[in-house]
Amino acid sequence: MLELATGSGLAMAAGVNAWIPLLLLGLLSRFSDLLSLPAGWQWLENPWVMVILGVLLVVEIVADKIPALDSVNDVLQTVIRPTAGGIAFGAGSASETVTVSDPQAFFEGGEWITVTVGVVLALVVHAAKAGGRVITNAVSGGTAAPVMSTVEDAAAVGVSFLGITLPFLMIPVLILFAIGLILIVRGVRKHRRLKQIDEAYGTA
Template identity: 55%
Template sequence: MLEVLTGSGLAFAAGLNAYIPLLVMGLLARFTDLLILPPAWAWLANDWVLVILGVLLVVEVVADKLPAVDHVNDVLQTFVRPTAGGIVFAAGSGSVTPAVTDPESFFTSEAVIGFVVGLVLALTTHVAKAGARSVVNLSTAGVGAPVASTVEDVSSVALTIFAILVPVLVVVFIVLLVVVAIRVRAQRRRRRSLST
């Protein structure tokens, strides 16, 4: 069960920012004993991969803070974030972390299932994030974009760390995600009813 929470938390984090969970996993695997990646995903700890992920993270963080550019970024990230979510779910659910001590018992030969599950989870988070961001940008004339982006980045970092160290806290994030999605949807319905 903890494997599923670890993978899910990492995939949800990738839906907010594709590069944060990838980079954190790679750095932890490379420089600590907190995370041991399965052999198929060991390339995440490669020096060149870490440098590329770091550069992509900087580009993502800057682009996501600028109104209008953040919308274009979200469109491009519709393909990147779910892919990253698939990777981190498959790698995270099969890795050895302080909370996951028997990765062999989960997805031993069906890594593609983990990838697809992570892809769907990250896509769900990405769609909710993009929808909420549209509301923020419209209601604040773009001024709220940097604040919302910073909250998303901090949430992605926290969720990644929780998923690896205390995966049970991922359940709290899932509940919060559902609450936010319901509120965004209700707000859209109110706007539509007011405009008609």
């Protein structure tokens, strides 16, 4: 089941930043022994693909750190991040890593299943990220956006590496994420209630 943990880590990272796990997969497969992409996903290590991913990553990093623009970026990424999550999960779970020597034995013939799982997982993480950013922007007036974005980028890199090198540690990460998701949902609901109360008193 380590393949599932590897794919989960990469898909979660894609839910935060679409390009980090994809670029990391390409770089590690091409320039290290930590990971070897299967034939169907080796396009990720193509130099031109990695250059394009790198450019998109820079654009994403900059846009996500500008107040107001970060929320617009989250809306635009609603399709991109889940798609990247599906690709990352499919490629990562089917790759040979330092901890997984025969991934195809686990996922043989079910590529669409892994991609679907990755899409769903990345979409959930993306929704949590976007919801959390709404709360922090409202509380800080947008000034916390650069800090939050930097932390999120670092987390995406860390979770990606964790999924590839120490996938068994993804279990507690998934548990912590579930707890955090519950807290974010509660926070968003509380923020909406307070906003509705303010609007009610403002019009009274």
